[in-house]
Each structure stands twice: as structure tokens, then as C-alpha cells.
Amino acid sequence: MASIDSYLHIIGIALLLILAIVLPLIDRPPTKRVLSKLFLTVLGFMLAHFATHALPNKLAGFIYSSQHEYHSLKAKTPHRT
């Protein structure tokens, strides 16, 4: 089963792709403005998540991957090497 993080990433990427495709097709300026703001909001959330969670997690994984304590913090079951 995929984690909730993976699902949220898919939701964010799908929303960004949908908005990026639909925006050029819409002619009405008010609708276009609202959708542009929505696009920027979703993009902002995705970037913020990447900068505050995904990237630090990857860095921590890269630096401490050989440390037993790090794995025991990450997983409930003890990590055996």
C-alpha cells in the first residue's frame, strides 16, 4: 500500500498538469485569474513540501543511511543489517 505522502504527491502533480493544460484553453479572464492563483498555490505547496520534508528526508537518508539509530527512528521495527 502506498503511503499518504505518495498519494498527496500524485494529487499535487495531477492538479498542476490539469491546470497547466486547461489554463490556455480558457478565454474568460476572471476564471483564468482564479485558476492561475490555484496553480500558483498548488505549486507553492508542492515546493514548500519538497523544501521542508522531501529534500531533508533524502539528505538525512543519504548521510545517515548506515546508522542503525537512524533506521530505528524511521521504522517501528528494528532495522537489521
Place this chain on the structure above:
Amino acid sequence: MTIAISTMAGAIAACLAVSLCSLSSLFALWLKPDTLHRVVPYLVALAVGVLLGDAFIHLIPDAIDRHGSVSDVCLTVLVGVFGFFVLEKLVRWRHDHNVDSTPTGGEVMPLAKMNLIGDAMHNFVDGILIAGSFLADPALGLTTTLAIIAHEVPQELGDVGALLRGGYAPKQAVLYNFYCSLTVLPGAIFTLLLSQLAESSLSLLLPIAAGGFIYIAASDLIPVLHEPCSFSSLSGQTAAFGFGIVFMQFIVFFEQFLIAS
């Protein structure tokens, strides 16, 4: 009953992926008007094959599996055909007094509006199926989503062909088709909130959607295919019609393979 947040997120992610696939019809915007004009009859033929294939190969057998009674399901399919007939009569009476099968001067034919209604209903049912399978098991949810995406792509291509034939501009056809695909989300949310009611409503919604597809394909789209009578249109449209049916049958094998693996 409490539903895990990951199940809800999974169902919503799957629905958005299905909606995103409906934008595959975007290619219609890149074609030159002359090319598009030539391609549309073949897309309509594909739509006929896919709609009839979806109704007879997927929706009706699925409804029989759920309901158990063949005669009840057939009666509900007939109710669907009848309901769409009445709906079309109302649309024609209210908005369209011209019963000509060729759109004139920006006029939108009833077949296009009927197609949008049928597609919206079908996508609502897809939303129920996606969320229902995610509630049962996330792995089953993934396989159901893959199967729905696989049949969604050719169907959306055919639907856009029908909308273009019905008088919509290419940009409008793609956008309206996308708006209809968004009904997958209310379908999923309805199921996540009221799973038991949604499950029992499927035995009614599936045959009604099938009836709608049969009505649209047989009464609105097939007569349109008879208009250009040349050998190339005969062979090309027959191939597109057949391809639509074969593709929907292939999806059944694909579903069985996914469930088995």
C-alpha cells in the same frame, strides 16, 4: 464507519489521474481544420464502437454480476434508453427546433449535449467504482484505476469526435469533455461518505448509463456515419467501429490479468 485518510487520498488521486487522461483528446486542437474535418467521422465511428462495447461488454455484465437478475438489469437498460429518448426530446423541444443532422452556424446539435450528459453519468459511475475498490483494498483500487484509464482514453477521443460533429468548436469540445470527466470526483466522494448507498446505487446506475450509451450510439451517432457514402469512409469507419469493440474486449482481458496477478 471510519475511513483511513490514505484511502481517501488514494481514491482522490486516482480520480484526478482519470480526469487528466480525459485531456488526451487535446490532440484535436493541434490538427488543421481540414484534417480535423476528415478525421471526425472516424472518431465518431470509434465512439460508436467504444460506447456500444462499454455498454455490452462492461456495464451490463457488471450490473448482472452485482444484481443477479438478468431480466431486471435488461429492464433498467430499457429505462435508460427511454430516459435518454425523453431527455433528447426535451432538449430538442426546448433549445433546438431544427432536426437536421448537420450543425449550422454555431448551432449545437442535441447529440452533443446528450453525449455530455451520458459521459458525465459514466464518469460518476467510474468514481463510485474507483472509491469502492479503494475501500475494499488499495491494490484493487490501483488495478481498477488502471482499467478505467485504459478504457477512458479511446472513449474520450471518440467523445470529442462526437462533440465536434455535434457543432462544438475544438477548444469547447475538449473543455466540456474535461468538465464532464470531473464528475468522477463527486462519484468517489459520494462513495467515500455513503459507501453502502453508493454500492447499492450501482445496480441502478450501471444499466442506466449503459442504456444511455446504447441510445446515443444507435440513434445519434450511427445515422451520422451513413452520411458520406464512399468506399474509403466505408472501410475506415468499419475499421474504427471494430477497433472500438475489440479494444473494449481487450480491456476485459487486461482487467482479468490485473486481478489474477
